[in-house]
Structure formats: C-alpha cells, structure tokens
Amino acid sequence: MSFLGLGGNPNAAAGGVNKLKIDAAEAELDMVSDMFNRLVDSCHSKCITQQYPEGALNKGESLCLDRCVAKYFEVNTKVGEVS
Amino acid sequence: MDTGSKKTETGAGSTAGASKPPRSKGYTNPALQAMGIPRLRLPSRNWSIFWALTLTVTGVYAHDRYQRKQIRQKWKDRVSHLAAQPMNPLELPRKVTVYIAPPPADYLDLGFAHFRQYIKPILVAAAIDYEVRSESRQGEIRALVAEEIRNQRRSDAGLPTTGEQNDDLDDMIASKVYRDNTGGVICVGRGAYKEYMNGLHEGWLGPLEAPVEEVSEASTNDQLPLSDSAVNSAELSSGSDANANSTTEVTSAEAATPVEGLAVSSRAASETVSSPSKGEVQTLDQAKESLESVEEFPDRERDLQDIYGQLPEKKDGEEAAGSGDAEGSEKKEEKKKVPKPYIKIPEYEDLETPAQLETLAKFEPLAAIHFPHLLGFRNTPKRMYRFFNRRKLAEEMGEATAAVVFAQTRQFKPHEDQDLLKHEENEWPAQWKAKGLETGSEWMWDFAVDERIGNKLSVYEFRDNNTTSDEFSSD
Numbered sequence: 001m002s003f004l005g006l007g008g009n010p011n012a013a014a015g016g017v018n019k020l021k022i023d024a025a026e027a028e029l030d031m032v033s034d035m036f037n038r039l040v041d042s043c044h045s046k047c048i049t050q051q052y053p054e055g056a057l058n059k060g061e062s063l064c065l066d067r068c069v070a071k072y073f074e075v076n077t078k079v080g081e082v083s
Numbered sequence: 084m085d086t087g088s089k090k091t092e093t094g095a096g097s098t099a100g101a102s103k104p105p106r107s108k109g110y111t112n113p114a115l116q117a118m119g120i121p122r123l124r125l126p127s128r129n130w131s132i133f134w135a136l137t138l139t140v141t142g143v144y145a146h147d148r149y150q151r152k153q154i155r156q157k158w159k160d161r162v163s164h165l166a167a168q169p170m171n172p173l174e175l176p177r178k179v180t181v182y183i184a185p186p187p188a189d190y191l192d193l194g195f196a197h198f199r200q201y202i203k204p205i206l207v208a209a210a211i212d213y214e215v216r217s218e219s220r221q222g223e224i225r226a227l228v229a230e231e232i233r234n235q236r237r238s239d240a241g242l243p244t245t246g247e248q249n250d251d252l253d254d255m256i257a258s259k260v261y262r263d264n265t266g267g268v269i270c271v272g273r274g275a276y277k278e279y280m281n282g283l284h285e286g287w288l289g290p291l292e293a294p295v296e297e298v299s300e301a302s303t304n305d306q307l308p309l310s311d312s313a314v315n316s317a318e319l320s321s322g323s324d325a326n327a328n329s330t331t332e333v334t335s336a337e338a339a340t341p342v343e344g345l346a347v348s349s350r351a352a353s354e355t356v357s358s359p360s361k362g363e364v365q366t367l368d369q370a371k372e373s374l375e376s377v378e379e380f381p382d383r384e385r386d387l388q389d390i391y392g393q394l395p396e397k398k399d400g401e402e403a404a405g406s407g408d409a410e411g412s413e414k415k416e417e418k419k420k421v422p423k424p425y426i427k428i429p430e431y432e433d434l435e436t437p438a439q440l441e442t443l444a445k446f447e448p449l450a451a452i453h454f455p456h457l458l459g460f461r462n463t464p465k466r467m468y469r470f471f472n473r474r475k476l477a478e479e480m481g482e483a484t485a486a487v488v489f490a491q492t493r494q495f496k497p498h499e500d501q502d503l504l505k506h507e508e509n510e511w512p513a514q515w516k517a518k519g520l521e522t523g524s525e526w527m528w529d530f531a532v533d534e535r536i537g538n539k540l541s542v543y544e545f546r547d548n549n550t551t552s553d554e555f556s557s558d
Contacts, residue, residue, distance in 0.1 A: 059210035060166030063176050066212075 035076070043068035143471050150474040155201075158481030159208035162488050166210035176212045177263040179487060180447075182224050183217040184275040186456035187511045187526070191217060197454050198271055201480035209488040213269075221525040222421035224275060225282040229424070232286025236439050242291065266447040267487050267543070272454035273507040274526050279449070280501075281428050281525070283536055287444060288434040289425040431533035440535065448492045450543040451503040452483045457510050486545035493544050497537030501530060 047064035048057075057065070109122030125131055170176070183198055185191040194217070206213050218224045234244040249257075270276040426434060455476065457466050469476075508516075519527035 054169070056169040057172065058167050059170045059176055060163075060208075062170045062172070062174070063166075063210045063212055066176075 039069060039072050042072065147471055147474050151477045154474055154477045154481060155204055158205050158485055162205055162209040162485060165488065166208060171261065173259060174261045175263060176210060177265045177267070178212045178214060179206065179267040179269060181213050181215045181269045181271065182275040182279050183215055183271045184221075184224060184278065185217075185219065186272065186454065187274070188458060188515045189456065191219060193456065194271055194275075194454060201477055202269065202271070202452060202484050205481060205484040205488060211488060218278075220421055221274075222278065222424075224278040225285065225424065225525065226422045228279055228282025229285040229289065230422075232283065233289075233291055235443065236286075236437070237291055239439060239443050240291075265490055267450065267490070268447050269450045269452055269484075269487060271452050272456075273451075273504040276451040276504055277526060277530050280530070280532055281424065281528075283446070284428065284431055284533055285424045285426055287437065287440050287536060288431055288533065293422075293425055429529050429531040429533075431531065431535075436535055444539060446536070446539050446541075448490070448541040448543055449495070450483060450487045453479060453504060453507065455507070455510065458512055482545045483543070486543040489545075491544060491546050492541040495532075495537050495540035495542050497532045497534050500537070500540075500542060501532040503542070 043065055047061050047068055049061075107124060109124035111120075111122045115123070126134065181198060181202070183191070183194040186193055195215075198215070203213070216224065216227060218227075230245065234246055237244045268279065270279050455469065457469070516527060518524075
C-alpha cells in the first residue's frame, strides 16, 4: 500500500512521496473507520435489544458483543485471504 | 359416531372375494344437516389403523419435543438473571472449558450435537463464555491438558514453555482487563472425563520433560518431522525430544484409533481448539543431517524419497517395494501422533509430589456430564425409548449445567467420584471394548484418581435451594 518512490529524484520527489504517503494514510484511515462503523452498526443491531431498561451493558450483551467482534474480524480476514 | 351403523352384509358370502363390504352410512343429525355438513364417517378399518398409528407416533414425538423446549426454557429462565447483571466494558466474563470426545465407534459431531442441544443454551443464557476442546482420537485431550499444566509448571520454574508465548500486547491487555476467574470444566461423557483426569495426573505428578525412550526397532515412517509435513501438522512434544519419542509412539498411537471417523462438521471445526502448540519445525537440512547421522534405518531410501520426491539412485530390487510403500508412509507421516503419557497411568503411588502441587496448583471445579450413546441392533427398543423420552435427558442436562452456572460445588471424593459416569461404560460396544483392551487404548486403561489430586478437586452438583438468593452471583 505504500508507494515509496523507487530511486527517483530525491529533491523533486520529496513532496511527491509525502503526498503519496499522505494519500495512502488517508485511504487507510478511511478504510479503518469505515470498517469500525460497520462493525459497530452490525453488532449493535445483532446484540442489543430494542428495549432499554437500563443504560449499562449487561453480561449477556457484553458477551454477545465480544463474539460479534471476533466473528467480524475473522470473517474479514477469511474473505480477504488470498487463496 | 357409534350410531354410524354398518349395513348388514346381505348375502355377502356369495360374492365374497370380489365386492367390498358396503360402506356405512355415517352419522348425521338435523343440526349438522342444516349447516350442510355431510355425514360424518370413520375411514375404513385399514385406514383407521394407519392413521391411528401414524398420529400416535407423531404425537408422542411432538409432545416430547414440546416438553424438551419447555424444559430448556425453564432452565434458561432460571439462569438468565445472571445475564442481566451489568458489566464493565473492561471486564471479561467467566470462561468454562468444555471437553468433548467422540463416543466410541462413532463420530465427533454427535458429542457436539449433544453439547449444542442441551448444555450450550443454558451457558449462553447465563452469559458464560465457553471454550470447546475436542479430540478426534483417543489421548489428545489428555495430552492437551497435561501439556498445559506442564507449561504452567515450567513458566513457574523459569523454564521455557512450549506453545504460544504471550507477547507484550497480551500482557498489556491482561493488565487492564478484569477477568472473572471462577472458571470451570465440563467433561461431556466418561471418555472425556477419564482423559481429563489422566491429563491432570500426568501434568502434576509427571516429569516436565518427556522420558527418553530407547530407539529399539527402527520403525521409521513417521519419525522425523520433515519440513512439509511438519508445517502442516502441529506436534505437541518439544522439538528435541520429538525424534527420540516418536519411534515408540508408532505402535501405540496407530493402534489407539478405535475411535474412527473424522466427520467433523464445519461448525465443529470452528469451535475446536484441538491443535494446541506448534512444535519446532525442523528445517530440511536438519532433517537430512539427522537422517544421515543415525545408521540404523533400513528404510533410508524411502525417507530420502520422501525428502527429495524421488529415489536418489534407482535400485532394481527395491524399487517396486519402495514406491509401493512410499504413499503409505507419507499418509502416516501426515497423521499427527498422539503423544504418549509421560508416566504410567494409573500407577501414581510411586510418583513423588512436586512442590508446585501445593503452591501453584489451582484446580477448577469439574462437572462430568452424562452423554448417552447406544449402538447396536439389539438395543433398538432401548434406543427407541430414549428417542421418545429425550425430555428427561433435557431435564438432567439442565440441572447439571445449572450447577455449573451457579457454581455449586461439593468436595471431590477420590474413591467414589472416580466412578462418575461409570454406567456409561456399560453402553460402550462390547467389541470396541474388547479391541481396546487388546490394543491397549487409553479409554480401557485402569482408571484411578490419586488422592493428592483428588483432595484438591471439587465437583459441580446441583442443590435445589428453590430460592434465588444465593444464585445471584456465579461465585
């Protein structure tokens, strides 16, 4: 993902490399925050009941969230695996 | 319907075989007639019999299923107040370890199905995390448990441990997180129970290193973990001892597979943690060197073929034999060997008590949960009875799991409790048992619980207090 300049002109490419790096970092940040948001939405809809008798998470919900997050990441890695 | 009288059979004898008896008129009354409902009739005798039997069987099954559901729900409701307790985001829930072994002469997913149907719903309703460890062959659970205990002892003594090492991230996480350390162990079935107990004894009373076996006969097929198979398979024993031990492991491990069939369902695969630690992987060079250094291997050509993929020099006489056996040897190499126990089970008296047993050992309470399993044609009536009465099993399982959930324990009594679930052994197929005795397989070994360990254990047993006051915390 990092596109380091391949032995190019160090003077001219300094700004270019920075920009590339910044772009790469931005893209990655977008991706991570997007994944996080999806994760939160998905696990919230699955694990947290629609009635709110209290504001704190209880044990059942916490456990469910643990499992949901673990599964989400596992699915992510499995789907993203090459071969 | 009693008034639906059949017509008298007039002269039926004359046309006996050909004509059916005349159809009865059926029942009616003016009210039904006014509503337009036709005459009510029972179906013919044969159909009546058919429907009666079918609906009876279906009804009995449906009733049993309904009752099972009710009972399961009852236990879930009894336990669910624990799940409603608030929990800090930095807390980790209580974790119970479940050991599942395949029933004799049958497949592993039966054990999983039993767990999933009866035990798991109640654990889930109580918000108790569980970790399932299973085996596909006899001895894996024992080896797993023993190795874990040995690693604990090793890390306490400052020695290097096998298996996964905690890195800094794990330590950091562990320091910030509050764990509920109540723990608990569930053994599903007599086999898993035996293996777990044997593993405990082996781990605490046995040596930290594997005893060095004499390299008697050169049975070479699976000795040296060649790079390909070593990467694929996860060996339990530490790297340096693997060579010495695996020679003698061949006969016992190969013979100890009366539990056949690896029909593990995909869900089971995701639940198991059956390959614990990765042994050291020998590089190709090391393998070659060690092959060349030991001169007692008559099957050296076969081993070299496995390394190189072909025989280095063709020899006329041995070519046919070598190529024929090569595939068999490769298959055996890929099969993981179950490590032999480090001590002779159950001869525990002579073993000295390590000091760590007093200082370090904390035994989690144990539940041995009944796993009924009956095979055989002549057992069919019994099996049918069980099939239609699974609600009773559900009640029994619910109670046993509730004991785990509420952490109601009693002291383990070594002489009585070593016979926990012993009645299950009567259900094991006789031929399977005979073969097991002959080949010396693990489940047929003599089983005893040493007092040094037995006195520290406790067993989950349900006490029906009928009040929820002490059931509020799973403590």
